[in-house]
Amino acid sequence: MPNLPRSSRLASPVDTAAHGEYRISQRPDDPRPLYRFTGHVVDDPQPGRYHIYAGWFCPWSQRVTIARALAGLEDAVTVSYVDNQRDGRGWAFRERYGPDPVNGFTLLRHAYEATEEGFDGHVSVPTLWDRHLARVVSNDFAGIGIDLATRFGRLANPVAETYPEALREEIESLDLSIGSPARLAALDERLAGREYLVGGVLTEADIRLWVHLARLGPSLADHPNLLRYARALYAIPAFRDTTDFTTFAHPDWTLA
Known part of the structure; x- marks a missing residue:
């Protein structure tokens, strides 16, 4: 694993003059963002194993946080929020929503680089993090939401079965x-x-x-x-x- 910052410091303010605009990674023949991680939650996991990095502004993140709530997983799967703005460094943790409570990363990119050295894909929210393996499981928002609805067995206390x-x-x-x-x-x-x-x-x-x-x-x-x-x-x-x-x-x- 590369030597990455692991403190509770907050990222510096958005600065596009210094860091440029964020560029979404894509394949040459595909206009969609390059989501590199598409893993899944293990069946019937232990409480506290998974964490969701989300964004209040993001509809894809909200799909996941709603699925989490409807499955009754608020105590089993934790969630935190990145800042609403980004520059070329991507999403970051700043004062409005506080530091990264899991790893102390200042940038969400650090979670991806901790998972894959030299990561060159899209850094997005939502991101599903596995505390046990210390790695990103998925940034495939559709897959994360379905996993929350279907894979948590005894931990779930569903308000609704959203994916029957x-x-x-x-x-x-x-x-x-x-x-x-x-x-x-x-x-x-x-x-x-x-x-x-x-x-x-x-x-x-x-x-x-x-x-x-x-x-x-x-x-x-x-x-x-x-x-x-x-x-x-x-x-x-x-x-x-x-x-x-x-x-x-x-x-x-x-x-x-």
């Missing part, structure tokens, strides 16, 4: 992109007379849609079924307690 086997195919086939008015209209129509997206129960599909609806801001009011649905989800503690509207593009907007 009978509904998995439908959950994965559902197009939840909201990038166009037509798509929003289609989702609004789907939710007419429905409480949830799939099977009449709260599932991973609702988590995936919620994190985007919460960031739409006032334009959500143009879609009454989506607005009703979003407000109902926001009333659930797992959704409400993982949401900080001030970190989104419309910081003064709320669903309360």
